[in-house]
Amino acid sequence: MIPMWVAVPAIAAAAALGLSIDHALGRPLAAHGPLAWALRVALGLAIVLALLLHPLALVVLVGALVLVGKQRPSTIVDPRAARGSLVALGIALVAITLRPAAPLFWDEPVWLAKVRLGPLVLREAALDPNGTLAPRGYPIVGSLAESLLACGREDLAATMAGAAALVGLSVACVLAVLPRRRVLAWCVAMLTMPLVWIHLRSAHLDLVVGLLSLAITLALSHAREGKRGALHAALPIAFLLAGTKDEGIVHVIAACLAHGLASRARPRDAARESGAVLLAALASFATFRVLLAVHGVSDDDHALAFAGISHAPAIAMELVRAGTDIASFGAAWPITIAMGLFVAMRPSMTKARALAGTLALQAGMLAVALLLGTERLVAFTLDGTVSARLLVQLAPTAAWLVCEALASLAPREVTPAASA
Amino acid sequence: MHPDPIHDPRCLVTSETLFVDGANGVCHDPRVGDPSPLRAIGLVVATALVIAWLTRERLPSRRRAAWLLALALGAALPGWLALLVVRADGPMQISASAAETRRLHDTLRGFAREHGCAEVRLDHCLTCAPIARLALSGLACEHPASIELHEDAASGPCTIEGDTLICGSSAR
Structure with missing residues (x-):
C-alpha cells in the first residue's frame, strides 16, 4: 500500500499558499465548487516549483496571473452536484493507493530515482553537464513536484507516495473542471481503455500529462463561454504540464491553437486567453530549456534531428498497432476517430468540434514530433515503448470527446417559448 | 495472433516481462512480431462502421449511446480479464x-x-x-x-x- 499520508503536509501547505493567492485574485477558483481545493493545491505547488526552478519562472508565471487579473467567480460547476466528482476522486485515490510500494515497471525506478534526490539536489543534478542524472535534459518540474509531495523524504515508500499524490492531484484537477453531469460517463469511457488503469496505478507521467491536458482544454472551453475563473485554473496546470514532460508543451500549444480556431467570433479575447496560458507554460518549459543551454546540458533524446522522416511508414504502422491493441485500448480509438470525424462534419456541434480539433492537433503534433526526433527516439518508437504511452496521454481528451459527441447527439429539450 | 489473452504467451505473466513491458501495453509484447497491415485495414473498417452507425438518424440517441457503450465495454473485456487474472500485477500476483x-x-x-x-x-x-x-x-x-x-x-x-x-x- 502506498503511504499517501506522507504527502498531506505538502498538500496542506500548497493549498494554503494557493488559497491566499486565490483570495488576492478575488477568489476566481471558487467557481469550481468543492474541488476548487485541487486547483488551489496546483496553484500553490506551481508557485513553489517556479521559485525552485528559477526566480524568472516565478516572475513569468505571476505575470500570466496578472494578465488574467482579478475576477469574481461565476458558477462553472454546480457545487450541489459535486458528489459524483468526489466519489470518482475517492475511488481513483483508493485505486492509486492500493498497490505495493515497490516499482513494477521499467520507467518507474527511472523517475523515482530523480524524486529520491530531493528538490534542491535534483535541480542541481539536472543542470550539471558532467552529472550522471539520466535521462539527461528531461524536464524536471514533475519530478520536483513529486519530491515536494514526498516532503523531501528519500525512502522508497515516500517517493512512491509523492508520485502517487501527483497522479491523484491530476485526477482531482480534471474532476474540478469537468461538467458534473458527465463525470460518470467520462470515468466509464476511461475504463474502456485498460492500459489507462495501469498508468493510473504507476509512477509514470503519461497519464498525468493527459489529465492535465484535458483540464486545460476544459478550462479554455469554459473561458469561451465567458465563465470567470476558468482561466485562473488553466494557468498553474499549464505550468505543471509544460514542465513535466517535453510532450506537455505540445499539448498546451495544440489546446491554445484549437481554442483560437473555436473562438473566431471573439479573436481578441481568445488571443489574450491563449497568450496567458502559453505564458504560464513557457514559464516552466522555456525557463528549463534556457537553464539547460546556459549550463551546457543537452536533451539528447528530444533534440531536432529529423531522423523519423526516413522511417515514417514504420512509425505510422507502429501508431496503428498501438491504437488497435484491443487488450490495451479496447475499441476506444476506432470509436474516438469515428466520433471525431462525425462531429467534424456537423457545424452545429460546436463544443464537440472544438474538442475534436484539439485532439486532432495534439495527435498530429505528437506524430510530427516523432518524425522530427532523434535516432534514439525512432528506435524507442519502433521498439514499441513510445506509441502506447502517447495514446495514454491523449486518452483523457479522447474519452471526453466521445462523451461530448454523444451528448451533442441527444435531442435538445424544446421549451414552449423557444418553439414559439 | 493471440486473440485470447488467457493463453497468450506474451501476456506479461512473469514479474520480469511485466517489469520490461508492463506499461507499454496490457498484453502485447511490442518486441514480438511486426505490426500487420491488417491492423490498419481493421482500424479503417471499424471507424467506418461506427460512423455509419452514428449517421443512422432514425435511431434514438440513447439507443445509439447504449450500443456504443456496449461495444466499448465488450472490446475492453479481454484487457480487463488480462489485468485481473493473467498479468503478473493482477490482484493475486502483484504482491509477489x-x-x-x-x-x-x-x-x-x-x-x-x-x-x-x-x-x-x-x-x-x-x-x-x-x-x-x-x-x-x-x-x-x-x-x-x-x-x-x-x-x-x-x-x-x-x-x-x-x-x-x-x-x-x-x-x-
Whole structure:
C-alpha cells in the first residue's frame, strides 16, 4: 500500500499558499465548487516549483496571473452536484493507493530515482553537464513536484507516495473542471481503455500529462463561454504540464491553437486567453530549456534531428498497432476517430468540434514530433515503448470527446417559448 | 495472433516481462512480431462502421449511446480479464511481483549505504539497471564499493565478498 499520508503536509501547505493567492485574485477558483481545493493545491505547488526552478519562472508565471487579473467567480460547476466528482476522486485515490510500494515497471525506478534526490539536489543534478542524472535534459518540474509531495523524504515508500499524490492531484484537477453531469460517463469511457488503469496505478507521467491536458482544454472551453475563473485554473496546470514532460508543451500549444480556431467570433479575447496560458507554460518549459543551454546540458533524446522522416511508414504502422491493441485500448480509438470525424462534419456541434480539433492537433503534433526526433527516439518508437504511452496521454481528451459527441447527439429539450 | 489473452504467451505473466513491458501495453509484447497491415485495414473498417452507425438518424440517441457503450465495454473485456487474472500485477500476483524488485532494491541500497556508495557491474541482467539506478540514487563517496548483478539477480541469492555484493546465479 502506498503511504499517501506522507504527502498531506505538502498538500496542506500548497493549498494554503494557493488559497491566499486565490483570495488576492478575488477568489476566481471558487467557481469550481468543492474541488476548487485541487486547483488551489496546483496553484500553490506551481508557485513553489517556479521559485525552485528559477526566480524568472516565478516572475513569468505571476505575470500570466496578472494578465488574467482579478475576477469574481461565476458558477462553472454546480457545487450541489459535486458528489459524483468526489466519489470518482475517492475511488481513483483508493485505486492509486492500493498497490505495493515497490516499482513494477521499467520507467518507474527511472523517475523515482530523480524524486529520491530531493528538490534542491535534483535541480542541481539536472543542470550539471558532467552529472550522471539520466535521462539527461528531461524536464524536471514533475519530478520536483513529486519530491515536494514526498516532503523531501528519500525512502522508497515516500517517493512512491509523492508520485502517487501527483497522479491523484491530476485526477482531482480534471474532476474540478469537468461538467458534473458527465463525470460518470467520462470515468466509464476511461475504463474502456485498460492500459489507462495501469498508468493510473504507476509512477509514470503519461497519464498525468493527459489529465492535465484535458483540464486545460476544459478550462479554455469554459473561458469561451465567458465563465470567470476558468482561466485562473488553466494557468498553474499549464505550468505543471509544460514542465513535466517535453510532450506537455505540445499539448498546451495544440489546446491554445484549437481554442483560437473555436473562438473566431471573439479573436481578441481568445488571443489574450491563449497568450496567458502559453505564458504560464513557457514559464516552466522555456525557463528549463534556457537553464539547460546556459549550463551546457543537452536533451539528447528530444533534440531536432529529423531522423523519423526516413522511417515514417514504420512509425505510422507502429501508431496503428498501438491504437488497435484491443487488450490495451479496447475499441476506444476506432470509436474516438469515428466520433471525431462525425462531429467534424456537423457545424452545429460546436463544443464537440472544438474538442475534436484539439485532439486532432495534439495527435498530429505528437506524430510530427516523432518524425522530427532523434535516432534514439525512432528506435524507442519502433521498439514499441513510445506509441502506447502517447495514446495514454491523449486518452483523457479522447474519452471526453466521445462523451461530448454523444451528448451533442441527444435531442435538445424544446421549451414552449423557444418553439414559439 | 493471440486473440485470447488467457493463453497468450506474451501476456506479461512473469514479474520480469511485466517489469520490461508492463506499461507499454496490457498484453502485447511490442518486441514480438511486426505490426500487420491488417491492423490498419481493421482500424479503417471499424471507424467506418461506427460512423455509419452514428449517421443512422432514425435511431434514438440513447439507443445509439447504449450500443456504443456496449461495444466499448465488450472490446475492453479481454484487457480487463488480462489485468485481473493473467498479468503478473493482477490482484493475486502483484504482491509477489513487487516483492522481487523490492528485495533487490533494498539489498542494493542497504549495501551501498553501508559503504557510502557503490558502483554496479551488470552481467546480462535486463531488469537490474533501473532498479540499481534507483537504489543508488543520491549516494556518492570517494571509494565506492562494488555490486555485481548477474542474470537472475532479481530472484536469485546475494552474497557479500569483501567490498563486493554479488547477486544472481554466481552468488553461491
